[in-house]
Amino acid sequence: MTRLKPSVVQSEELSTKREYLRPTSLLDYESQPVQNLVNAQKWRMLTSDSEKINVIYTFVRDRIAYGQPEHPCVPASEVLSAGMGNALTKTTLVTALLRAVGIPCRLRASKIEKSLFQGLLHGLSYRMCPSQLLHCHPEVLFNHRWLSLEGVIIDYTYLEQLQEKYSDYMGSFYGYGIAVLHFRNPPINWEEDHTYIQDRAVTKDLGIFSDPDALFKAFPDTETWSHSLPYLFSIKPQMNRAILKLRKR
Numbered sequence: 164m165t166r167l168k169p170s171v172v173q174s175e176e177l178s179t180k181r182e183y184l185r186p187t188s189l190l191d192y193e194s195q196p197v198q199n200l201v202n203a204q205k206w207r208m209l210t211s212d213s214e215k216i217n218v219i220y221t222f223v224r225d226r227i228a229y230g231q232p233e234h235p236c237v238p239a240s241e242v243l244s245a246g247m248g249n250a251l252t253k254t255t256l257v258t259a260l261l262r263a264v265g266i267p268c269r270l271r272a273s274k275i276e277k278s279l280f281q282g283l284l285h286g287l288s289y290r291m292c293p294s295q296l297l298h299c300h301p302e303v304l305f306n307h308r309w310l311s312l313e314g315v316i317i318d319y320t321y322l323e324q325l326q327e328k329y330s331d332y333m334g335s336f337y338g339y340g341i342a343v344l345h346f347r348n349p350p351i352n353w354e355e356d357h358t359y360i361q362d363r364a365v366t367k368d369l370g371i372f373s374d375p376d377a378l379f380k381a382f383p384d385t386e387t388w389s390h391s392l393p394y395l396f397s398i399k400p401q402m403n404r405a406i407l408k409l410r411k412r
Contacts, residue, residue, distance in 0.1 A: 180267050180304070182373050183262070183267035183268055183269050183304065183373065184262050184265065184267055185262070185374075186259075186262070187374045187375075187376045188238065188376055189236070189237070189238045189239065189255055189259075189374065189375045189376050189379075190238075190239055190255065190258055190259040190262060190374055190375065190376075191238040191239055191240050191259065192239060192259040192260065192262055192263035194238070194239075194240040195240075196240040196243055196244060197239055197240050197243065197259060197260070197263060198263075200243065200260075201260065201263050201264065204218070204222070206218060206219060206260075206263075206264050207264050207265075209264075212266055212305060213305070213353075213355055215261070215264050215265075215266055216261065216266060216303055216305060216312075216353055217353040219257060219260045219261055219264070219266075220257060220312055220314075220315055220353045220358075221353065222260075223253055223256050223257040223260065223315050224253075224314065224315045224316075224317070224318055224319065224351070225318045225319050225320065226246070226318075227242065227243070227245075227246060227247060227248050227253055227256060227318070228246060228247045228248075228318050228320075228321070228410075229247070229248075229249065229253075229316065229317050229318050229321050229340060229406060230247040230248065230249065230402075230403050230406050231249055231398070231399045231402045231403055232245060232247065232248055232249060232251075232252050233245075233389070233399075234386060234389045234390070235249070235251040235252055235379070235385055235386060235389055236375070236379045236385075236386040236389075237252060237255070238255070238259075239255050239256045239258075239259035239260070242255055242256040243256060249316065250275075250298050250299060250300060250313075250316045250361065251297070251298075251299055251375070251385070253315055253316055254270060254299050254300055254301050254315070254316075254375065255375045257301050257312060257315050258270065258301050258374070258375070261301070261303060266303060266304070266305075267303070267304040268301050268302065268303050268304070269301070269302050269304075269309070269371055269372065269373055269374075270299045270300070270301060270302070270371070270372040270373075270374065270375060270378055271299060271300055271301075271302050271311065271368070271369075271370070271371055271372075272297065272298070272299045272368075272369035272370060272371075272372055272378055272381075272382075273298045273299065273365045273366075273367060273368050273369050274295045274296065274297065274298065274365070274366050274367040274369065275295070275296050275297075275298035275361065275364045275365050275366065276294065276295060276296075276364050276366050277289070277292045277293065277294055277295070277296060278337060278338070278364065279337065279338070279340060279341075279342050279361060279364040280292065280338070280339075280340060280402065281337070281338040281339070282338040282339040282405070283338075283339055283340060283401070283402045283405040283406065284398065284401055284402060284405075285401075287397065288393075288397045288398050288401045291393040291397060291398065292393075292398055293388070295366060295367075296385075297369075297378075297382050297385045298361065298364075298365065299372070299375075299378060300312060300313035300315070300316065300361075301313075301315065302371075305355065306355070310355075310356060310357050310358075311357040311358065311359065311362075312353075312357075312358055313357075313358060313359045313360055313361060313362055314349070314350060314351035314352070314358030314359055314360045315358070316340075316360050316361055317340060317341060317351070317360045317361075319351070320410065321340075321406065321409065321410060322341070322349070322351070322360075324409050324410055324412050325339050325341065325409060326346070326347065327412065328409065328412060329346070332346055333346065333347060334346060335363065337363065337364065339405075339409070340361070340406075341360055341361065342360075342361050342362065342363035342364035343359065343360060343361075343362075343363055344363060369382075
């Protein structure tokens with residue numbers, strides 16, 4: 164399985180940067196809820212891009228709890244209001260917030276194997292889950308490089324509880340929404356480099372998308388699946404119950 168390697172940026176035209184800063188229907192960072200958050204946190208007042216990326220990344224990683232949303236194709240303001248999200252919706256929110264403070268951000272899409280959810284799904288729910296699922300994560304432009312922020316998906320509290328549950332486990336770990344080589348110390352902190360938490364379950368790179376609007380237009384089956392009876396009444400509730408149970412250990 165090949166780890167995704169975002170490209171090194173040699174030069175970017177101003178018009179290209181504008182593409183990765185503009186608002187869209189889903190990246191609604193001009194909406195009142197998002198503007199209220201950005202202003203309250205005073206993120207625009209930070210002097211360095213690295214600081215801005217760090218505080219926004221950490222906020223979305225830890226303040227937006229990992230969980231399965233009602234639907235993936237929702238604007239950033241709704242993700243913020245829900246306070247919970249998965250790879251698709253947390254990517255929408257962090258992308259919107261970074262663009263709101265002038266940091267170019269885009270999406271990398273992929274297919275991910277359902278074995279990622281072992282431990283959260285079992286029995287009929289696991290069998291009904293598609294073998295390959297749409298996955299995405301944000302990439303941020305920093306120091307002329309596109310860096311993956313995939314580590315934003317899993318909040319630190321959830322990861323700590325999982326590590327405590329498997330306190331003797333070392334090495335690679337696959338399941339419970341996590342797929343990493345180093346279970347005790349996955350690369351999830353912003354240190355001006357890539358972050359990852361689910362990338363070892365990626366089976367196919369689907370390329371770059373400017374925004375989630377374009378992603379869901381290219382893969383409409385993902386939104387259709389979220390309205391299906393198996394997802395709404397079996398898969399989503401079972402996963403969220405399992406996540407909540409782990410949090411309350």
